[in-house]
Amino acid sequence: MNRLVIKGGRVLDPAAGLDAVCNIYVMAGRIASIKPVKDDTTELLPGAPGLDIIDATGMLVIPGMIDCHTHLREPGYEYKETIATGAAAAASGGFTAVMCMANTKPVNDSESVTRYILKQAASTGVKVMPIGALTFGHKGERLAEMGELKAAGCVAVSDDGVPVACASIMRRGLEYSRQFNLTVISHAEDISLVGAGVMNEGAVSTRLGLPGIPNAAEDVIIARDISLAELSGGRLHLAHVSTAGGVALIRAAKARGVKVTAEATPHHLTLTDEAVAGYNTFAKMNPPLRTKADCEALIAGVADGTIDCIATDHAPQSVIEKDVEFATAANGIIGLETAFSVIYGLVEAGAFSLTTAVAAMTANPAKAFGLASGALRVGSAADIAIIDLEKTWTVEPSELKSKSKNTPWAGKELKARVMKTIADGKVIFQRA
């Protein structure tokens, strides 16, 4: 029986309220025990057969992170990313579980697509958790067969990438999903307000002469969907919140007991629309990068728990989509391999605590979607990330595992580096 010991690291598990220097004992892929080093009298025989020892002295040891918003692009867009390359990117970023969005080709609106994704993911070591479509074909017209999707392995439903324009469909989706205990993830965007917009509407879009997308395009749908969650009793999760108004609406909804959770991305927390200057298509996303005031509101939202999760919205795009004029460039950036480091930058800047940050990428998404991952519990799968908080590194696109290289952090120096990622007790990634 394989045994693994992770020795002497600072073990931080927000789910257990644990932050202490501990040894973690893993047996047969599961956590056998976690003992504070000062109380641990276990004698280890180095070199014993079947025993691996990882010295994590000086490292941060956290539950393997969960990304509740990833685009893996397979099936259909394998030239941008495959499940294998996306999973490799996840592992190199310290993620042991990723929830992949349904906007593949074909859309993941049936058991067969879900099963295909799970089959492709099986050998990656990363727990790929498909999100099924809310509506058939992402057309916004009739509900996808959520019961079948859940049975096949979907953990949530969403039309992400395409907003649900019709309020009544959203209402029925929130109602019907209750039967299967599925959370509905909303990509909140009023298409008529977006119009031809390609970036945040404000002084920067005016200067660049680019059509803008006002904050209101997101706020009105967040308000709508909160009302519908209230009406239906369904569980609503708001994807990639980007506006101060959205944060305020969610905070108020939570205060009156609405079953709503929300996520923010590392880029919406740290970058503003100024990044678009020079018509930089790596700063083009949906929702768009907003203003400093919005960043600050999102940070406050993470700090006070209004924003439960930090999710990457990892959106691989090839040069074909990005090396073109700004208006026609595709939205999105990759994020799995930079997420922790970018968020740690905010921790260092005093935006919120390390525990809050880790919770937003482990315990909170697990809670929002009812997942077994995201905690270091005795008996649970040994999904663990080991991070060197002191290590600085420069983002070199060619070194990234993702098949696409569309990152606005290319060439930037970041602090904190994922050194090892362990899933089910096996090292699925380690940095040389």
Added chain:
Amino acid sequence: MRLKRKDILTIEELSREEIEMILSTAESLREVSEREIKKVPTLRGRTVINLFYEASTRTRTSFEIAAKRMSADAVNISVSTSSVVKGETIKDTAKNLEAMRPDCIVVRHAAAGVPMMLAANLACSVINAGDGAHEHPSQALLDMLTVRGRLGALEGIKVAIIGDIAHSRVARSNIYGFTRMGANVVVAGPPTMMPPGIEALGCVVAPDVDTAIKGADVVMMLRIQLERQKDAFFPAAREYSRFYGLDEARVRLAKKGVVILHPGPINRGVEISSEVADGPYSLILDQVTNGVAVRMALFYLLLGAVREDAA
């Protein structure tokens, strides 16, 4: 004499000295167009490609005539955007054109930022002939040349720009240009067409057209795209004309001897009445004449003699 830059992409990045240099050069070249033989040999052997992704008669013709009067060889390429969607990327098109060794590519495109993208990827000079709602530098230069020709100086004058500011590259370039030259720029138009943060470009937003025009030395009317009605930017041409159009009564609010400009083509009876467009204060046709001179100056300053920074 030559500009210390490879490209003319925006007015935003031009210094006052550079604008002065372009305007004075244009003034001295204006006379070429008045000769019987309208040609100087200065740019013989140079090749200019006019790469237009947006329909244009006036601007494209103006660049072409300007190149020819300087003895450069000019080639026009009109690309319909629809064929581009299926075909090669604009960068590939430009790279292919560059392989034929032109000295300058003049580009117009409906997407803001395209000239910057080309300039960053091409060794030859790039002139922005209008990119989306971003900038149209040669238009602002010809407008400044026209006003300077009539009023003598730009310092301290009041310039009112009226109409669809949000979608106007002419407005943006002129706000940068006139303010850089020391003029005071006031803009006015329907609130639906007033972009947020336009003040950051250096202008003041007037509450209504009359306030903007009051005491103005220059009134520049922007073309209103009648198709914008269907996106609810304004209710009707009739209403637009009444509240935002320039008629003789409004002209009287301006300073005596006011200069009336319009980048063309004009919608008679909508943003400007025929009486005003054809009236004594209108310099609309002078703008067109000056357009050729300004573009001759740009070609000369980019392609003539050896660039100082290239020595």
